[in-house]
Every structure is written in structure tokens, then in C-alpha cells.
Amino acid sequence: MGDRLTQLQEAMDQLCKQFVATYYWLERHHDLEKFGSNDKIPDLKPDQVKEVESVDPETFKAGQLELARDLITKEQQIEYLISTLPGLDNSERDQMQMIRDLEEEIAAAEQQRLEAVKEKDEVLKKLDSLICMIRRYK
Template identity: 75%
Template sequence: MGDRLTQLQDAVDQLANQFIASFYYIERHHDLETFGPNDKIPDLKPEQMQQQVDTLPAEEFQAGQLELARDLITKEQQIEYLISSLPGLDNSERDQEQSIRDLEEEIGVAEAQRLEAVKEKDEVLAKLDQVLRAIRRH
């Protein structure tokens, strides 16, 4: 997983794709009704209309719209969460510096443990080498 900003950018890109998919779904599957007196339905031949609009039954169309709306809301909530986790006004520069110092201290402890483990490994290898040499002599 990337850092928070990368995750946020990916989520915004996914939201944009979801918007486009939602518009396409509505454009492709709506019923051919007018909403106002100036709206016009073009006179298309049946084969042309089949290419432009694939009308779905009202219940199926509404269920699809509901699912798309829920997906958009879920993605928006994910974006809000990512934004809230970014450092900002709630995290002062001093708090961030302290966090960095704490992490550096943890890294120092982990490095000391690693060096101790390497030293122990070398000692065990030396003992094993002595044992193997002793076995070969006998």
C-alpha cells in the first residue's frame, strides 16, 4: 500500500471513474420520456435506437441507480476518512517532529536488536564450525 496521499489520489481517480460509469449507465438504460416541453426525442430507426439506448424495466433501472449511488457514497466516505487521517491542523509541527523522533528511536532499538542477532548468529556459526572440525578429527 502506498502512502496516504497516493491512496487519496487513487480513491479520487476511482470516484471519477464511478461518476463516468454512473452517467453512462443512466444514459444507456433510461426510458425515452421527456421531462419538459422543450425536450425532444429524436426520430431514430429501431436499429439506431438499439445502439444508443437499451431501456431497462423501471424497477431494474432504479435498482441499478441505487447501487451506483451507494457505491459513490461509500467511495466518498473512504475519501473523507483518508483526508481526516492526513496530518494537518490537528497535528502541529511539534507533534509531527515528536512522532518522527519516536519512530527514529524505535528504529534504533530495532537496529540494536538486529546487530545483537547477527552477533549471536556469528557465535553460533563459530561454535558449529568447531564442533564439525572436532568430529572430522575423530
């Protein structure tokens, strides 16, 4: 699993896809109604594709409710991810102190690495001299 920002971006992408899918479902399954006295619902020709596949009102209402719940659940996941991001509860001074502490840790780790490299070089020199000595005695 990625870091918090990656998770947040993926959740936002999923929410956008859910919005599009919800819009498509609602637009595709609504009931055809007239809004004014001059409105007409055209009759379809046999070779014409239906733009709307109406479902009964109970199924439509249930679908709306399920889609709304899914959107709310995803939004709550996003809110949770946002709340876990670092820095929301820390002042700028606290964040700067955390950065300084991390820099000190990095400096200590770098010092250990340099010592390990130096030790490795010394061991390699000793090993090289031992190999040279063995070659001489053969």
C-alpha cells in the same frame, strides 16, 4: 488489505468508475424529449441501433436515486479514509517528534540486530571448532 493511501486510491478509482457508469446509465436510459419547437426526434431505420433505450419515468427516477445513493456512500467511505490518515490532527512539531521516536526505535532494533549477528558469529566459530575436534578424534 493495503495501507490507508492504497485504500484511498482504490476508493477514488472506484468512485471514478461509478461516475462513468452512472453517466452511461443516465445517458442510455433517459426519455427522448424535445427542448425547442424546432427539435426533431429522428425515426430509426430497421437496421439502425437505438442510441437510447428509454425506461418508464418511475424506473428512471428509481435508478437515479440508487445511483446517487451509491455515489454518496462511496464519497463517505473516502471521507472516512481521509479522516483516518495520520497527520490531520497533529502539528508539524508532533509529527517530527513521532519521527524522532521512530528513529530511536529503529536505532535500538539495529543495535539488537548487530548483537544477534555477533552472537551468531561466535556460535558459528564454536560450532566450527567442535566439528574440527570431532573430526580429529575419528
